[in-house]
Amino acid sequence: GAGVSQSPSNKVTEKGKDVELRCDPISGHTALYWYRQSLGQGLEFLIYFQGNSAPDKSGLPSDRFSAERTGGSVSTLTIQRTQQEDSAVYLCASSGGGPGELFFGEGSRLTVL
Amino acid sequence: DAKTTQPNSMESNEEEPVHLPCNHSTISGTDYIHWYRQLPSQGPEYVIHGLTSNVNNRMASLAIAEDRKSSTLILHRATLRDAAVYYCIHAKKSSGDKLTFGTGTRLAVRP
Numbered sequence: 001g002a003g004v005s006q007s008p009s010n011k012v013t014e015k016g017k018d019v020e021l022r023c024d025p026i027s028g029h030t031a032l033y034w035y036r037q038s039l040g041q042g043l044e045f046l047i048y049f050q051g052n053s054a055p056d057k058s059g060l061p062s063d064r065f066s067a068e069r070t071g072g073s074v075s076t077l078t079i080q081r082t083q084q085e086d087s088a089v090y091l092c093a094s095s096g097g098g099p100g101e102l103f104f105g106e107g108s109r110l111t112v113l
Numbered sequence: 114d115a116k117t118t119q120p121n122s123m124e125s126n127e128e129e130p131v132h133l134p135c136n137h138s139t140i141s142g143t144d145y146i147h148w149y150r151q152l153p154s155q156g157p158e159y160v161i162h163g164l165t166s167n168v169n170n171r172m173a174s175l176a177i178a179e180d181r182k183s184s185t186l187i188l189h190r191a192t193l194r195d196a197a198v199y200y201c202i203h204a205k206k207s208s209g210d211k212l213t214f215g216t217g218t219r220l221a222v223r224p
Binding site: 004033035041042043045048056059091093101102103104105106107 | 147149155156157158159162200211212213214215216217
């Protein structure tokens with residue numbers, strides 16, 4: 001497709017389990033961002049990739065969160081030992097390098113029971 | 114952090130113009146002003162951005178104050194589909210400068 005694709009769209013997991021969320025950016029976009037949005041809240045920045053490297057990881061809330069990007073394309077956000085406070089919509093965005101026009105996916109809704 | 118101040122909520126009637134204000138008094142000379150909106154249950158979508166001059170596109174117009182410490186997003190004729198949370202952000206030109214989203218303005222459009 002032409003847009004940013006995220007999977008799964010919905011994930012329900014038990015506390016303590018690991019989850020992986022995937023993002024397929026728009027083809028050719030070099031910049032990739034992960035945000036999360038808790039219910040009724042604004043967007044919280046998590047991490048930014050330029051190519052395969054992550055110059056800004058300042059938003060990752062704890063060492064349970066990690067992300068990687070391979071081939072300058074697909075990115076995976078991994079949350080280990082999930083906690084209930086991790087429940088949120090995780091949004092991925094990509095950019096072609098212009099002044100801040102980000103294209104967002106529909107998000108992955110994570111529910112930790 | 115790049116802070117902006119927006120009203121929590123606004124209301125408009127359908128087919129009337131809407132002016133959404135934003136204060137960004139800490140903006141630096143190289144920061145762009147970006148507007149995004151988020152419809153219910155969707156990811157944010159880009160609306161418009163500008164640096165110094167007023168900007169127009171098919172979605173909206175952006176009026177930037179001369180001192181650049183404030184801006185106004187103008188929807189010329191609101192439709193029901195324009196009901197969303199509107200975010201005003203200022204950030205540097207490079208794509209590496211993350212966009213910091215505040216809580217935005219929730220716009221309700223009355224039929």
